Amino acid sequence: PRNRFSTMQDSSSVETLGETAFDVIIIGGGITGAGVFRQAGLQGLKALLVEAKDFASGTSSRSTKLIHGGIRYLQNGEWALVREGARERLRVLKLAPHLAEPIDLLLVAPNWFTCLKYLIGVRLYEFLGQVRREDRHRLIWGKALAAIEPSLDRKRYPYGILYREYLTDDARLVLANVRAGCALDGVALNYTPVESLLEEDGRVAGVTIRHRGSKNPIAVKAACVVNAAGPWVPKVLAMDEPALKSLILSKGVHVVLARSDLRINQCCLLVADDGRPVFAIPADEIVYVGTTDSIYEGSDLTWPPVLDHEVQYLLGVVNAHFKLGLQPPQVLSSWAGLRPLIAQSGKATTEISRKDEVWVSRKGLITIAGGKLTGYLKMAELVVQQVVQQHPVFRDRIPSALKWFPGASQPQPPEGLLTSLLDSENVDAQILKRLVRRYGDEAQAVLASGRELIAPGAKMILGQVYWAVTQEYAQTMEDVVYRRLRTPLYEPDLSVRGVERISELMAEMLGWDEAERLRQLDQIRSRLAADQHFLDNT
Numbered sequence: 001p002r003n004r005f006s007t008m009q010d011s012s013s014v015e016t017l018g019e020t021a022f023d024v025i026i027i028g029g030g031i032t033g034a035g036v037f038r039q040a041g042l043q044g045l046k047a048l049l050v051e052a053k054d055f056a057s058g059t060s061s062r063s064t065k066l067i068h069g070g071i072r073y074l075q076n077g078e079w080a081l082v083r084e085g086a087r088e089r090l091r092v093l094k095l096a097p098h099l100a101e102p103i104d105l106l107l108v109a110p111n112w113f114t115c116l117k118y119l120i121g122v123r124l125y126e127f128l129g130q131v132r133r134e135d136r137h138r139l140i141w142g143k144a145l146a147a148i149e150p151s152l153d154r155k156r157y158p159y160g161i162l163y164r165e166y167l168t169d170d171a172r173l174v175l176a177n178v179r180a181g182c183a184l185d186g187v188a189l190n191y192t193p194v195e196s197l198l199e200e201d202g203r204v205a206g207v208t209i210r211h212r213g214s215k216n217p218i219a220v221k222a223a224c225v226v227n228a229a230g231p232w233v234p235k236v237l238a239m240d241e242p243a244l245k246s247l248i249l250s251k252g253v254h255v256v257l258a259r260s261d262l263r264i265n266q267c268c269l270l271v272a273d274d275g276r277p278v279f280a281i282p283a284d285e286i287v288y289v290g291t292t293d294s295i296y297e298g299s300d301l302t303w304p305p306v307l308d309h310e311v312q313y314l315l316g317v318v319n320a321h322f323k324l325g326l327q328p329p330q331v332l333s334s335w336a337g338l339r340p341l342i343a344q345s346g347k348a349t350t351e352i353s354r355k356d357e358v359w360v361s362r363k364g365l366i367t368i369a370g371g372k373l374t375g376y377l378k379m380a381e382l383v384v385q386q387v388v389q390q391h392p393v394f395r396d397r398i399p400s401a402l403k404w405f406p407g408a409s410q411p412q413p414p415e416g417l418l419t420s421l422l423d424s425e426n427v428d429a430q431i432l433k434r435l436v437r438r439y440g441d442e443a444q445a446v447l448a449s450g451r452e453l454i455a456p457g458a459k460m461i462l463g464q465v466y467w468a469v470t471q472e473y474a475q476t477m478e479d480v481v482y483r484r485l486r487t488p489l490y491e492p493d494l495s496v497r498g499v500e501r502i503s504e505l506m507a508e509m510l511g512w513d514e515a516e517r518l519r520q521l522d523q524i525r526s527r528l529a530a531d532q533h534f535l536d537n538t
């Protein structure tokens with residue numbers, strides 16, 4: 001089916017939420033909550049997903065966007081975790097091939113001994129992940145390495161290993177899961193924070209939500225409640241059993257550079273002098289570089305600041321590998337995200353396991369924390385298993401036969417879709433390529449929604465704004481710019497040039513008056529300024 005846009009966004013239907021008996025309510029619309037939402041629907045459960053701000057506005061739009069097993073955890077001896085991650089990659093690829101682009105990651109080594117160590121790791125990774133022969137690594141040096149990555153300082157890094165990983169668009173993966181869950185009869189609401197938990201006979205039996213369509217908080221009942229609030233997990237636990245477990249937040253920063261400044265061809269895995277991995281990922285005209293990994297104790301969990309020394313650190317790693325002398329003013333944009341890690345005493349953030357855990361409180365609140373984007377399908381299954389275990393009657397539910405996943409309804413792979421579009425549409429090839437990678441087999445429908453460029457020379461079209469509002473629950477300019485189109489990442493310059501036109505179209509579609517349009521514009525401009533002039537944030 002085409003997306004069934006949540007029917008609950010208007011105030012009259014929101015009021016009726018209190019009359020619906022949900023099987024499960026999921027708190028948090030990041031990848032974890034969105035995955036659980038879809039999985040619940042697949043198993044025939046009536047689910048409500050409630051997100052305090054926008055879907056994917058937390059950690060799930062701030063990642064490195066790799067669907068990967070985390071090869072580096074091999075050195076901590078976390079074999080099972082790496083094995084699981086390496087295999088989960090293939091499940092994401094199968095479900096959403098447009099959102100899992102195969103890439104060859106170049107891991108560079110300063111000497112033969114280190115290269116040998118990496119080789120053993122990569123071989124083990126491929127063995128654990130059951131990587132197909134044609135996708136296995138290649139060792140390169142000398143002219144071959146120079147041909148692949150001419151700007152690499154080969155005196156310092158004479159060896160390289162190319163191995164297979166997958167690249168996604170994290171926020172769009174979340175949105176696709178939310179839409180799939182809605183098509184399975186679920187209800188999803190953004191900008192709807194959960195304020196408290198309802199209790200009945202000593203058990204958690206629902207939530208109260210705040211929604212702009214209603215003056216008062218609305219009580220919504222459900223057999224089961226899941227806390228998938230990422231960095232906010234402790235805040236939701238505080239509504240129930242605060243002492244259950246504790247989380248540590250680790251901040252990760254990325255910077256965006258122009259590809260003309262950092263001329264790389266490959267996705268690169270660089271190892272910093274302190275042993276930390278730093279990825280440099282080219283995407284069209286930009287390269288993003290990240291990430292840092294340090295304990296975060298600040299109060300702003302939504303927009304953690306990007307600090308001067310963090311930018312310097314990332315540029316230092318790049319400069320050491322590419323002999324470039326990149327300076328902070330060359331940073332076009334930046335972002336920071338928080339990893340919700342399960343505290344392990346005496347361990348540094350880099351050593352804390354990324355393993356996910358499910359906890360059940362005495363009153364039955366199910367909490368899922370930790371984990372990675374890559375393992376979200378498995379995490380969702382674990383949570384729904386727990387829901388069914390608490391409520392054995394759910395075992396009798398008939399699983400849905402509807403396996404629709406937005407953008408992946410046709411068997412044709414993204415490469416085939418692109419070829420057909422290139423043949424049939426008279427549109428810039430780069431625009432088409434992007435549309436296919438972000439929207440899969442819905443690319444044509446997006447194109448049909450409006451081909452006009454957002455700004456002269458841009459690689460994004462107004463149809464994407466239309467699609468964001470009508471199909472992807474976008475309500476504010478930030479939703480469109482940051483999580484649907486992602487201009488600060490892929491076209492930082494367009495973010496500034498294109499916002500006026502985006503605001504006009506959104507005002508028309510959402511009925512904003514001029515004061516509201518200007519307020520939205522003002523908000524997005526100051527947000528962009530903060531990301532694009534990191535030095536102001538120190």
Ligand code: FAD
Nearest residue numbers: 028030031032052058059060063064066194230252373374
């Ligand atoms: P979030 O995405 O933060 O979602 C939680 C949501 O809950 C938020 O949207 C929040 O608004 C909502 N919420 C909070 N309180 C309430 C409330 N009271 N009511 C309603 N809603 C509420 N993983 C990978 O696999 N590959 C990578 O390359 C990768 N890179 C990473 C790089 C960085 C810098 C970071 C920080 C993480 C990275 N990860 C990566 C990990 C991955 O991004 C996270 O594991 C994942 O995004 C966590 O998703 P989540 O849904 O649990 O949390």
